[in-house]
Amino acid sequence: MLSARDVSHAYGSLRALDGITFTLDRGQTLAIFGPNGAGKTTLLKVLAGLIHPRHGTVQLAGGRRAIGWIGHQSQLYGPLTVVENLLFWASLYDVPAAERRTRADELIGRLGLGGQAQQQARTLSRGQAQRAAIARALVHDPSVLLLDEPFTGLDRVAAEELRRLLGELAAAGRATVLVTHNVEEGTELASDIAFMRAGRFVAFGPRAGRDAVSLAASYREAVGGG
Amino acid sequence: MTLVQRGRWVTVIALLLLGGVYVRALVFTPEERLQGLAQKIYYVHVPSSWSAMLAMGLLGLASILFLFLKDPRYDRFAAASAEVGTAFSLVMLTTGPLWAKPIWGTWWTWDARLTLTLMMFFMFVGYLVLRGAVTDPALRARYSAVLGICGLVLLPFIHLSVYLFRTLHPMPIVLKPSAPSAPPAMVITLLSSFAVFTLLYVGFVMQRYALGEASNDA
Amino acid sequence: MADLVRHAWLVARKDLYLEFRSRTAITSALVFTALVLVVFEHGRDPTAVATIDLAPSILWVTFSFAGMLTLNRAFNAELENQALDGLLLAPISRTSLFWGKLVANLAFVAVVQITGLLLFTLFFNVPVWRVWAPLVAVMILATVGFIAVGTLFSAMVVRTRFAELMLPVLLLPFLLPPLIAAVEATVKLLGGRPLSEISGWLRLLAAYDVTFVTLATLLFPATVTE
Numbered sequence: 001m002l003s004a005r006d007v008s009h010a011y012g013s014l015r016a017l018d019g020i021t022f023t024l025d026r027g028q029t030l031a032i033f034g035p036n037g038a039g040k041t042t043l044l045k046v047l048a049g050l051i052h053p054r055h056g057t058v059q060l061a062g063g064r065r066a067i068g069w070i071g072h073q074s075q076l077y078g079p080l081t082v083v084e085n086l087l088f089w090a091s092l093y094d095v096p097a098a099e100r101r102t103r104a105d106e107l108i109g110r111l112g113l114g115g116q117a118q119q120q121a122r123t124l125s126r127g128q129a130q131r132a133a134i135a136r137a138l139v140h141d142p143s144v145l146l147l148d149e150p151f152t153g154l155d156r157v158a159a160e161e162l163r164r165l166l167g168e169l170a171a172a173g174r175a176t177v178l179v180t181h182n183v184e185e186g187t188e189l190a191s192d193i194a195f196m197r198a199g200r201f202v203a204f205g206p207r208a209g210r211d212a213v214s215l216a217a218s219y220r221e222a223v224g225g226g
Numbered sequence: 227m228t229l230v231q232r233g234r235w236v237t238v239i240a241l242l243l244l245g246g247v248y249v250r251a252l253v254f255t256p257e258e259r260l261q262g263l264a265q266k267i268y269y270v271h272v273p274s275s276w277s278a279m280l281a282m283g284l285l286g287l288a289s290i291l292f293l294f295l296k297d298p299r300y301d302r303f304a305a306a307s308a309e310v311g312t313a314f315s316l317v318m319l320t321t322g323p324l325w326a327k328p329i330w331g332t333w334w335t336w337d338a339r340l341t342l343t344l345m346m347f348f349m350f351v352g353y354l355v356l357r358g359a360v361t362d363p364a365l366r367a368r369y370s371a372v373l374g375i376c377g378l379v380l381l382p383f384i385h386l387s388v389y390l391f392r393t394l395h396p397m398p399i400v401l402k403p404s405a406p407s408a409p410p411a412m413v414i415t416l417l418s419s420f421a422v423f424t425l426l427y428v429g430f431v432m433q434r435y436a437l438g439e440a441s442n443d444a
Numbered sequence: 445m446a447d448l449v450r451h452a453w454l455v456a457r458k459d460l461y462l463e464f465r466s467r468t469a470i471t472s473a474l475v476f477t478a479l480v481l482v483v484f485e486h487g488r489d490p491t492a493v494a495t496i497d498l499a500p501s502i503l504w505v506t507f508s509f510a511g512m513l514t515l516n517r518a519f520n521a522e523l524e525n526q527a528l529d530g531l532l533l534a535p536i537s538r539t540s541l542f543w544g545k546l547v548a549n550l551a552f553v554a555v556v557q558i559t560g561l562l563l564f565t566l567f568f569n570v571p572v573w574r575v576w577a578p579l580v581a582v583m584i585l586a587t588v589g590f591i592a593v594g595t596l597f598s599a600m601v602v603r604t605r606f607a608e609l610m611l612p613v614l615l616l617p618f619l620l621p622p623l624i625a626a627v628e629a630t631v632k633l634l635g636g637r638p639l640s641e642i643s644g645w646l647r648l649l650a651a652y653d654v655t656f657v658t659l660a661t662l663l664f665p666a667t668v669t670e
Contacts, residue, residue: 007523011298011364012364014363029456045670046615048532048533049533049670050532050669050670051669052669052670054296063535064534065535067533069527069529069530069533072528073525073526073529074525074526075525075526075527075529075530076523076525076527077458077462077524077527078521078524078525078526079465080461080523081461084461088454089530089534090533091454092451092454092534092535092536093534093535094535114516120465121525129525136530147650186665224466257562268460293663293666319564322549323559341620345617347619348616348617349617351613351616352613352614353611354612355610356600356601356610359604359605359606359610360603360604361602364670365603368667368670369600369604369667371666372596372600372663372666372667373597373600373614374655375659376593376596376618376659376660377617377657378616379656379659380617380621383621383648383651383652383655384617384620384621385650386621387620387621387622387624387625387648388624388646390624390628390644425493
């Protein structure tokens with residue numbers, strides 16, 4: 001569904017990515033842990049096609065249209081209401097006009113934003129905005145989810161809810177790549193784990209049932225400090 | 227020998243040659259009949275405007291190459307060329323009025339060439355200001371390449387519009403297609419000053435490029 | 445091509461709708477235009493300079509300032525929640541995105557210019573109505589290319605420090621050719637000269653428009669994609 005083969009990217013002598021290779025199938029979730037500056041966001045941008053890497057190839061079934069991106073920024077237009085935001089993004093993805101409204105309403109219901117649907121996005125709380133951002137990313141029913149530190153700024157309850165939702169989406173057959181610097185945040189969602197440092201996967205493999213505590217120890221060992 | 231050392235040598239040689247050109251200009255080149263001694267400033271003014279234009283042209287060319295090849299060396303060269311071009315533009319913009327005051331009776335006029343060179347100076351400055359305002363080296367390189375290309379394309383339009391507007395600048399008489407109407411001694415002095423200023427440009431850019439290489443290893 | 449135009453229109457319509465919601469940029473641009481006209485009227489000695497001699501310069505300096513003011517708006521809304529990343533991820537071409545932004549900017553500038561022209565006629569008692577058609581043609585020709593470069597640059601400067609100051613510094617040299625041509629043509633038009641006398645200027649403006657709309661369209665992807 002999503003694969004990267006020997007992806008390397010550099011600016012001058014500054015190596016951002018170095019020989020990244022992996023394959024992700026339906027229902028799999030790859031969690032990439034690494035410190036700031038390890039190249040995690042660069043990798044996501046390469047996967048999304050926002051950066052053309054110097055070497056290597058990325059293959060994505062369905063192309064750009066298949067991607068749903070959730071970052072720590074909501075990508076919502078503040079002056080537009082939640083519904084208007086969803087309708088705009090749906091139209092950009094060529095969701096048929098007749099389906100846009102039902103799709104938006106369904107997502108609003110599912111994410112518990114019923115009370116905020118007609119509210120301008122700029123008036124939402126951090127947690128509500130994050131849920132609206134998720135609705136925005138799902139409005140075109142993407143098959144691949146790219147998540148860039150999606151838990152940043154969320155309180156414990158909101159983070160828990162997001163984890164549950166992401167679990168559901170993976171169970172429904174989506175492939176997910178999640179990057180974060182916090183091992184505790186993504187572990188239980190992941191089917192596969194990678195540790196990243198200085199543009200490389202220093203460790204990569206299936207999670208095999210390990211929990212966050214034992215992973216955190218390996219992470220410190222592999223990445224150092226962290 | 228490192229690049230900066232080589233650049234320094236080229237600059238030193240160019241400066242010595244510049245001294246030579248000026249000895250020749252003052253001692254062995256005939257005085258212009260109407261303009262007298264003031265005309266001697268030509269041997270700095272005209273070649274420095276040449277070097278500034280060379281700098282702008284190569285800046286634009288390096289920008290195009292950068293966008294196609296994404297090689298940071300072109301970006302570094304463009305930056306070096308812009309700084310050196312700014313310096314030459316300044317020389318041109320200060321020597322111009324020094325000559326214009328006794329000959330035209332005014333420091334500045336809004337003549338086509340003057341406006342064009344002033345705008346070129348502003349474009350160099352704008353280019354450097356933009357570079358200073360972007361911290362990410364990859365982003366800075368792309369942004370400045372875009373600006374460099376736009377600037378290069380703009381120059382003919384400025385030239386055309388100010389030219390249609392008004393001009394009273396002395397027309398080039400040395401390099402015009404028919405036989406030069408200036409005495410051969412003057413022509414040789416002027417042409418050698420062109421060569422010397424080109425060499426100066428090369429020397430300065432080599433040093434500046436080497437500095438850029440050292441300061442951001444990006 | 446149909447997709448290109450449709451996506452561009454979606455982006456432009458969204459921009460116009462955003463502005464319609466808040467109305468900050470357009471209101472300030474209109475008030476600014478009126479103020480500049482008032483300041484010009486009081487910044488001249490009516491016994492020394494006749495209005496008709498100064499009118500073309502007043503008109504075009506006002507238009508230039510107001511045009512530059514509206515340009516800052518275009519990409520600010522996109523950066524608020526990093527919505528720009530969403531647009532870049534969406535399955536629309538960079539060209540659609542740029543044209544959408546350009547069309548929205550041109551619509552803003554058109555509103556400001558039409559209002560400015562009406563106020564100008566009112567304040568300065570200049571016989572504009574006799575030459576309105578060719579004058580509007582000059583206004584369009586002198587605006588399109590310049591706003592294209594401005595849209596391109598505004599996509600860059602929003603991510604720099606001192607963005608509001610940076611834009612005029614970069615843009616003013618590009619204003620010079622259209623400004624000279626527009627002022628010269630307006631002088632001739634208001635002076636009642638035959639149209640044949642301005643055809644050279646119109647050709648220059650048209651060449652400028654074609655060149656810079658093309659160039660800006662080609663260069664825009666380099667400002668947003670690595």
